[in-house]
Amino acid sequence: MTAINTDKPVGESAGRKQMPWERYVQGHHWRNAEDEFDAAKFGMWLFLSTEILLFAGIFVGYAIMRMLHPQAFSNGSHYLDVRWGGLNTVVLLISSWTVAMAVRAAQLNQQKWLRVNLIITLICAIAFFSIKLGLEYIPKWSVGKRPGALFNYPFASDPYEPMWWSIYYTATGIHALHVLVGAGLLTWVLVRSFKGIYGPKNYAMVETSGLYWHLVDLIWIFLFPLLYLIH
Amino acid sequence: MTTMDRPIPADPSDAHHDAPYNASRGSLAADVLNWATTVDHKKIGVMYLFAVLFMFFLGGMAALAVRLELLEPVRTTVNAAGQTVITGQLFGADPENIQAGNQTYNRLFTLHGAIMVFMFIVPSIPASLGNFFLPIMIGAKDVAFPKLNLLSWYIYVIGSIFGVLSIIGGGVDTGWTFYTPYSTTTDADHWRVVFMVLAAFILGFSSILTGLNFIVTVHKLRAPGMGWFDMPLFIWGLYATSIIQVLATPVIGITLLLLVFERIFHVGIFDPGLGGDPVLYQHFFWFYSHPVVYVMILPGMGIVSELIAVHSRKHIFGYKAIAFSSLGIAGVSFLVWGHHMFTAMGTLASTLFSALTFLVAIPTAIKVFNWIATLYKGSIAINTPMLYAMAFLFLFSIGGLTGLPLGALATDLHLHDTYYVVAHFHYVMMGGTVIAFMGGLHHWWPKMFGRMYNEKWGMIGCAIVFIGFNITFISQFLLGMNGMPRRYASYVDEFQMLHQISTFGSWVLLVGFLIHLFNFIYSLIAGPKAPPNPWGGLTLEWETESPPIEHNFHHEPLIKHGPYDFELVVPPHCDAREFPLPVPAPPKPGPEVIK
Numbered sequence: 001m002t003a004i005n006t007d008k009p010v011g012e013s014a015g016r017k018q019m020p021w022e023r024y025v026q027g028h029h030w031r032n033a034e035d036e037f038d039a040a041k042f043g044m045w046l047f048l049s050t051e052i053l054l055f056a057g058i059f060v061g062y063a064i065m066r067m068l069h070p071q072a073f074s075n076g077s078h079y080l081d082v083r084w085g086g087l088n089t090v091v092l093l094i095s096s097w098t099v100a101m102a103v104r105a106a107q108l109n110q111q112k113w114l115r116v117n118l119i120i121t122l123i124c125a126i127a128f129f130s131i132k133l134g135l136e137y138i139p140k141w142s143v144g145k146r147p148g149a150l151f152n153y154p155f156a157s158d159p160y161e162p163m164w165w166s167i168y169y170t171a172t173g174i175h176a177l178h179v180l181v182g183a184g185l186l187t188w189v190l191v192r193s194f195k196g197i198y199g200p201k202n203y204a205m206v207e208t209s210g211l212y213w214h215l216v217d218l219i220w221i222f223l224f225p226l227l228y229l230i231h
Numbered sequence: 232m233t234t235m236d237r238p239i240p241a242d243p244s245d246a247h248h249d250a251p252y253n254a255s256r257g258s259l260a261a262d263v264l265n266w267a268t269t270v271d272h273k274k275i276g277v278m279y280l281f282a283v284l285f286m287f288f289l290g291g292m293a294a295l296a297v298r299l300e301l302l303e304p305v306r307t308t309v310n311a312a313g314q315t316v317i318t319g320q321l322f323g324a325d326p327e328n329i330q331a332g333n334q335t336y337n338r339l340f341t342l343h344g345a346i347m348v349f350m351f352i353v354p355s356i357p358a359s360l361g362n363f364f365l366p367i368m369i370g371a372k373d374v375a376f377p378k379l380n381l382l383s384w385y386i387y388v389i390g391s392i393f394g395v396l397s398i399i400g401g402g403v404d405t406g407w408t409f410y411t412p413y414s415t416t417t418d419a420d421h422w423r424v425v426f427m428v429l430a431a432f433i434l435g436f437s438s439i440l441t442g443l444n445f446i447v448t449v450h451k452l453r454a455p456g457m458g459w460f461d462m463p464l465f466i467w468g469l470y471a472t473s474i475i476q477v478l479a480t481p482v483i484g485i486t487l488l489l490l491v492f493e494r495i496f497h498v499g500i501f502d503p504g505l506g507g508d509p510v511l512y513q514h515f516f517w518f519y520s521h522p523v524v525y526v527m528i529l530p531g532m533g534i535v536s537e538l539i540a541v542h543s544r545k546h547i548f549g550y551k552a553i554a555f556s557s558l559g560i561a562g563v564s565f566l567v568w569g570h571h572m573f574t575a576m577g578t579l580a581s582t583l584f585s586a587l588t589f590l591v592a593i594p595t596a597i598k599v600f601n602w603i604a605t606l607y608k609g610s611i612a613i614n615t616p617m618l619y620a621m622a623f624l625f626l627f628s629i630g631g632l633t634g635l636p637l638g639a640l641a642t643d644l645h646l647h648d649t650y651y652v653v654a655h656f657h658y659v660m661m662g663g664t665v666i667a668f669m670g671g672l673h674h675w676w677p678k679m680f681g682r683m684y685n686e687k688w689g690m691i692g693c694a695i696v697f698i699g700f701n702i703t704f705i706s707q708f709l710l711g712m713n714g715m716p717r718r719y720a721s722y723v724d725e726f727q728m729l730h731q732i733s734t735f736g737s738w739v740l741l742v743g744f745l746i747h748l749f750n751f752i753y754s755l756i757a758g759p760k761a762p763p764n765p766w767g768g769l770t771l772e773w774e775t776e777s778p779p780i781e782h783n784f785h786h787e788p789l790i791k792h793g794p795y796d797f798e799l800v801v802p803p804h805c806d807a808r809e810f811p812l813p814v815p816a817p818p819k820p821g822p823e824v825i826k
Binding site: 042049169 | 489
């Protein structure tokens with residue numbers, strides 16, 4: 001992999017047609033493209049802070065309910081299979097790495113690697129979601145390990161185990177929703193990358209979607225120990 | 232102020248960019264399409280303005296209905312024929328069932344609260360006047376993310392539709408706070424409560440997007456030469472507001488989502504029967520909803536800073552103190568939510584929250600004293616915006632000071648959940664925010680629509696609103712101190728006089744607002760054309776035309792003086808209303824100054 005020197009106008013000197021990203025100009029209300037790029041990133045960081053605070057509500061709920069019903073939460077974490085949680089953690093960490101590589105590829109105008117990295121990230125997203133749904137949600141739900149009033153698992157040893165499942169499904173469910181949103185964003189980026197829209201002059205969308213994907217990863221990094229590892 | 236000679240590259244296809252932003256595009260269909268798909272912050276601000284004013288009208292109607300119901304206490308009597316008769320119930324009255332009428336009353340005050348809080352007062356100033364003037368006042372062409380801005384308006388409309396659907400379906404009787412277990416058990420088989428909660432959830436996103444947009448705009452799009460402390464104080468108010476919107480709104484998002492899960496899936500997090508904790512809901516709710524009280528008031532404070540400086544032609548006193556006190560209020564706002572649940576916490580926590588609550592008074596008082604100091608020796612113009620600014624000082628001070636007895640543990644025990652609380656927060660929300668909003672609307676109306684309103688009728692309207700407001704709510708202070716609890720459709724006979732005074736006041740208020748409404752309609756139809764700078768303001772919005780052109784300025788503005796430098800910029804014996812300002816004459820070679 002050799003980096004292309006982006007100081008020179010790529011393509012034009014080689015007699016090729018200009019790629020769409022080379023023709024990119026900032027929105028009419030911006031003084032220059034750097035300001036626009038900084039603003040896009042800043043805006044995304046602010047949005048991520050709102051996401052953190054949204055999940056903070058769930059984490060506080062977890063803490064309070066764990067304090068009220070420690071035995072139910074201890075039982076609950078034993079019901080979860082740490083191997084599937086661990087595998088999903090690995091899957092998400094790999095996807096975080098590939099999405100970072102996708103941003104790098106866009107910065108360096110490596111169009112092929114941009115797409116390859118995005119596709120690997122999306123495969124990871126699908127893998128995460130399949131493991132979550134097929135190996136965790138469905139088997140548990142079908143034996144009655146359900147949230148709140150829907151709970152009808154006959155072998156529960158603590159009366160407050162439904163509360164554990166409420167927290168479990170709420171936390172991982174909202175997280176899974178974020179996985180879907182993130183995957184949707186990255187799919188959009190992938191589709192547009194085939195048109196050559198992203199390159200050294202225009203990669204704000206790749207970068208901000210990547211940031212969002214890192215957030216999805218980060219939330220899971222906290223959910224995994226809280227739900228699977230602490231007994 | 233001079234503008235820099237940096238012409239915007241000419242684009243023949245953009246001929247309309249030098250036309251007023253609200254110029255017609257030919258046909259009605261073209262105009263509707265143009266407004267519906269616009270990313271121009273001015274048009275979005277105007278669309279927000281009419282949307283929130285409509286919601287203000289709906290919420291106001293509900294308030295009038297509530298007051299009308301309270302004109303007479305609900306009584307069950309046996310008449311001469313031996314029949315049981317229910318008197319004093321106006322809405323939903325059912326001779327067989329006294330509860331039905333009381334239910335209707337519960338729905339009415341919930342309707343009033345939910346509409347006024349979520350659909351009117353939170354978006355009122357930031358989304359309408361803020362959207363219109365924030366970019367212009369910092370010399371930008373638009374907000375940082377114009378498409379997101381339009382999206383936020385549509386999200387607001389969708390959220391409001393959810394709310395209206397819930398109302399059409401019969402309304403909710405939970406109170407605007409959706410406290411559990413009211414919100415999880417009433418109308419358990421019905422979707423109305425879920426719709427109203429979802430409405431608040433969706434409206435939160437619109438609030439977040441506006442706040443996020445403003446923060447990035449203030450950071451990245453200030454005109455060349457405009458430092459942080461060259462910004463008008465309205466921008467500081469909006470900036471502090473936006474910080475709260477971005478940091479607090481997600482918490483109400485998850486809270487309302489959990490409430491929806493609670494109702495649909497019975498997850499039990501707020502249900503003690505399943506091991507949950509209903510007070511946890513209140514903690515979550517007020518962690519958002521107390522900071523959001525400052526979302527409501529901070530932009531109003533920003534407006535008042537503008538009004539007082541411009542209409543007394545004087546440099547604002549203590550610029551930095553006002554700017555930092557906005558941030559101070561935003562910071563403290565996150566630490567006081569517990570004062571809504573004094574009875575549900577231990578002594579230590581209650582004492583701490585009580586002390587933190589008192590802290591809010593410090594930055595607030597700093598602002599009030601600075602405004603009064605600005606007026607001192609100013610060249611005060613008596614017009615509608617200035618009258619509203621003074622009404623704000625008076626009413627908001629009452630609202631703020633009456634909050635302290637509620638923050639003190641001993642007195643709160645007596646006053647909580649009484650009409651005293653109702654009167655207190657109406658003095659802050661209506662006497663503060665709505666009064667400032669009305670002042671700002673009159674102040675910027677000529678700029679927004681290019682036409683003047685009638686000054687005499689504006690001042691009469693303001694005076695009537697002021698009198699009506701005080702009649703309505705001073706009586707409620709007295710009711711509360713005498714022990715009238717809030718949220719009841721009936722009361723003991725001793726309270727009837729004060730209730731009737733309060734209801735009478737609500738009609739006076741209605742008259743005042745109707746005068747303003749007709750004044751604005753008159754202005755749009757037949758008002759005299761507004762000059763670019765009718766008040767002699769020095770902030771950037773007065774440098775462009777009235778109404779502003781599509782790109783806000785013909786040239787990118789360059790900041791040469793501060794927003795309130797009246798003494799430095801306006802030559803003696805000149806009026807800042809002249810635009811462009813005459814160049815100050817060079818000092819005459821005259822006789823030696825006697826030392």
